[in-house]
Amino acid sequence: MDRLQMRGISKSFGGIAALRDAAFSARAGEVHALMGENGAGKSTLMKILSGAYDHEGGEIVVDGVALDIQGPHDAIAKGISVIYQEFSLARHLSVAENILIAEMGRTNLLDSAAMHRRAGDLLRDMGFSDIDPRQIVGDLPVAYQQVVEICKALSRDCTILVLDEPTAVLTNHETEKLFDLVRRLRARGVCIIYISHRLDEIFALCNRVTVMKDGATVGTWETGALNHDQLTQLMIGRALSDFFPPRTAEIGAVALEVRGLMAGPMVRDVSFTVRRGEVLGLGGLVGAGRTEVLRALFGADPRQAGQVLLHGKLVKIGSPREAVAAGLGLMPEDRKQQGVLLNLPIRSNAVMTPLNPFLRIFGLLNDRAERAATEEMRRDLRLKAASIDADVGTLSGGNQQKVVLMKWLVSRCDVLLLDEPTRGVDVGAKAEIYRVINDLAARGAAIVLVSSEMLELIGMCDRALIMRAGRIVGEVAGNDMTEEKIIELAMGRENVH
């Protein structure tokens, strides 16, 4: 019988279902892959397992007993640990103190020698005798910090271990060592749930794989019974819905041209052009460098090389201020941190740009002109708000995104860089944002759209560039623009076939 069984799990956020009757089960002594597109519900399911979220329906059964998990700490006490990409380690403390932190609370005087011995034993057991338990965690490389995090879970008798994209931050060699560690844990009967986008890792390491899609479980297979193509099909197999509004924009002259852009390790020699009225997609896995391209273009991150031409003229953009002055607008990935000021009203957000055209002499605000312009945009964008004096924090995610757009409309930006514009907004708001994007394109704006959702790329873009490891690895357009093709490019041919 399976050690862990999750049955009929449902969860919704603000009326939007994130999980619908999802099921998952895993055995002791296996590595079980959990796969699916971004937004398929993997993380939500694991957060329910780890006690970070409540679930609305269904049950979690471990060893035949239904568990009521009260919170993250309770989950850990019940032997369920999740290793996230961001570790919960006290960076200023030693390795031993971190591993044995829970036990420290149960004694008064510390026996450091004994602690170092125990932590050292655990590390040696895991094949990491080169980690000194006395070392300060913050001084360790990321891969070792991950090992410390895993050892911490083990010291608390963790029997169900969830690894969330553990290799995202590791080099190949480090990945090998991590795999050894995972296999060792499997041999001891730990039940390991492994989340990764890298297909080759799944086939190298996992016994079984469960695929999720749209908040539901597609099914569970023995890894050996599948090949790369079949697994890819299972993850994406859905017809392109007619969810996207029709496009009527006319494609005009080249608005933005980027030549040989280099910025840090995530942007390597990126070149492309976008025309007026065109929506250019920028696809790829999370961490492929898409956001970094936009940030470098916008002057938010330093550039090492590259030229940017706007409407055929070379422009120098060293800061976001210069970018806006040149006619670029950025809708950032993290709306609440970088896009809007939640506790200011809509109209203040709308004119919060270095190019506020409503300023009077000495930079005094022109209240009446601002209000009139904001009211007009509110009608234009069909912004749902009680009034333009409402705080942005009271709006829904989709409407907040519209406020972000407002300030670029005010500044008359005609090249818009949109970074995951529909992340975290509900389906209705998504359609609204798509409509606004199409409207802007129809008015002659050039749009660069970064999205992790392949359907969005296919539905919205005239063509899409796919990035991998900081480089553009291919372009898809027209009938070529399929989920299979995009995944293949994003993961690398060698990884898919």
Add this chain to the structure above:
Amino acid sequence: MFTEAARPGLLSLIIKYNIWIMLALLVAASSVLSEHFLTVQNIYNLLRQLAPLALVSIGMLLVILTGGIDLSVGSLAAIGGMFIAMMMPALPFDGAFALIVCVVAATALGALLGAVNGILVAVFGLAAFVATLAMMTIGRGIAYMMSNGQPVRFPKELPTAQLLQAFGNKGLPGLGAPWPVVFALVIVCLFVVLLNRTSWGRLTVATGSNETAVRLAGLPVWKYKFLAYTICGALSALAGMIVTARTAVGTPVTGVGLELDAIAACVIGGALLSGGKGTVVNTMIGVLVLGLIGNIMNLLSVPAYPQQIIKGLIIILAVLLQGVAPRLTRRV
């Protein structure tokens, strides 16, 4: 497995021991500038003056380690100093036992007010800056109200008071080390052990380093924060009593600006205001650095106002050394 190797170069040594180097430089400068500096008498005087700041800085360090800040230390010191001055003559008995009763009572009062800070921050989740800012004005108000704003003098012939003054002004028989300094040293040693050798100490540091990690270990984060503020309050009251012992008068203006010196000492000693990093020993070096700066300038007869500017500049220098220098050595 990993190629990241530590580089033990001269620069990293300088960075690692930057406050020790700073202290050494200041001592050297003082000795050159004045022949009176390296006399036992001057050193003892200097340390005697620094004893209250040392106590308060330890309390401040505890709070800073948890990621908080305590602005009320100066006010609580004033209350401690006033309270003991008023309580000694009021007791129906006197002598050593009476002094102990007074000290314990005043310390408990400081701890109580500190505990209020702790509850506001750890239980009600108020920002430490705000909660202790409020306590700072409340405490100062209490100190003024205790005597209508007047300094409190106590009868010199009272045996309890004589003991207190002896503590403030006399030293260890033979060695001559002032009692306040000896007392501060004992407290320093106590907290070195508590912070490094007990789980309470390590988890207090862990709370400031990563609260989530402590919470996920099933440990009561609020308790570590609460205790830090409580202890800080108690140490502040003790510091105020030492001031009263030295000057033989309790005044409500004791410790104005003390919180800034204590924060400066922690920061010079390398403590991170975001929590998780800082040691008692380094903080004491910070106290000495601050004290030496003042001492040098007094020896050079620098007027009081420029002194403040120079002190500020040296704080900036110390923090730059810690913050910027590591960035220079860490190249990608």
